[in-house]
Amino acid sequence: MIIDCHGHYTTAPPAHTSWREEQQAAFAAGTRPPAYPSISDDAIRESVEASQVRLMAERGIDRTIFSPRASAMGHHVGDQSVSQRWTEVSNDLVARVVELHPERFTGVCQLPQSPGAPIADSVPELRRCVEQLGFVGCNLNPDPSGGHWTSPPLTDRSWYPLYEAMVELDVPAMVHVSAVTNPNFHATGSHYLNADTTAFMQFLQADLFRDFPTLRFVIPHGGGAVPYHWGRFRGLADMLGRPAVEESLLGNVFFDTCVYHQPGVDLLLDVVGTDNVLFGSEMVGAVRGIDPRTGHHFDDTRRYVEAHGLSPEDLQKVYEGNARRVYPRLDALLRQDRSPRAEGVPA
Secondary structure, three states, rough: OEEEEEEEEEOOOHHHHHHHHHHHHHHOOOOOOOOOOOHHHHHHHHHHHHOOOHHHHHOOOOOOOOOOOOHHHHOOOHHHHHHHHHHHHHHHHHHHHHHHHHOOOOEEOOOOOOOOOOOOHHHHHHHHHHHHOOOOOOOEEEOOOOOOOOOOOOHHHHHHHHHHHHHHHOOOOOEEOOOOOOOOOHHHHHHHHHHHHHHHHHHHHHHHHOOOOOOEEEHHHHOOOOOOOOOHHHHHHOOOOOHHHHOOOOOOOEEEEEOOHHHHHHHHHHHHHHHHEEEOOOOOOOOEOOOOOOEEOOOHHHHHHHHHOOOHHHHHHHHHHHHHHOOHHHHHHHHHHOOOOOHOOOO
């Protein structure tokens, strides 16, 4: 089967996003926000069936690991209580998508991060989503300030309460920033890719995985600059007296295929290797147009993976095996489903 490890609810019903605007306005005015609206099952079905579900069928993607819209997490907005409530309703909405389409989607949660708030405050929501909603991972924002980088590096001990919970629950985190308020950075063109690169370098500089040998992260968007500058990172590790990158990081750090042209996916697979790459498309996401050079959607990443010419064994790793290894709770869910497709056998 083909598992897309990187999907966001970018098509959430208008009532959901309208309530967020009202919540923000209420915070600015110092008043209470209105009650969260009632959203029907039909509205949720309509929001995904004409977009994500249709495109998954057209592109031959069996299942998407699905989370709230990353750019809308908005951890810099309001305070901890604002983030907490927005996170809860966003995760609950994803859970309803999964409930309506359990064969297509598996949930991943956002966290109620807020600038300056202890990451321990996010642990109860992670537990709720994993233990009660059946989610298999979380998205972790390394920069809840929205582009000003006021938080300590991901390897700082202040993050450890979350990591301890992740290890206990056996769930990974995708390192994913949200919207940006710093005018120097375009959200998806630079802020996202900067964060991917920054996270990798933070991991390289510290001993986080000695403290948490089973902790797992997915760095999205192909790792930002990482594959292109693999030699730089190897050289810096040597100069800094750090272990070799392959030795110190590749047991815990993985990358997706959200890279939108053939040479980029080729480079990712050749440099990082198929043991550490998970298929992902971020569909429907940051790049939605059709490439005039190919006539296909930029985010139809399966075409690039197929064209690379991997062996059947390596193709199975990228499409399915690595996702099941990095997200063991997903693997457990699929093992419960005895349908042929869940076992990787063509229907």
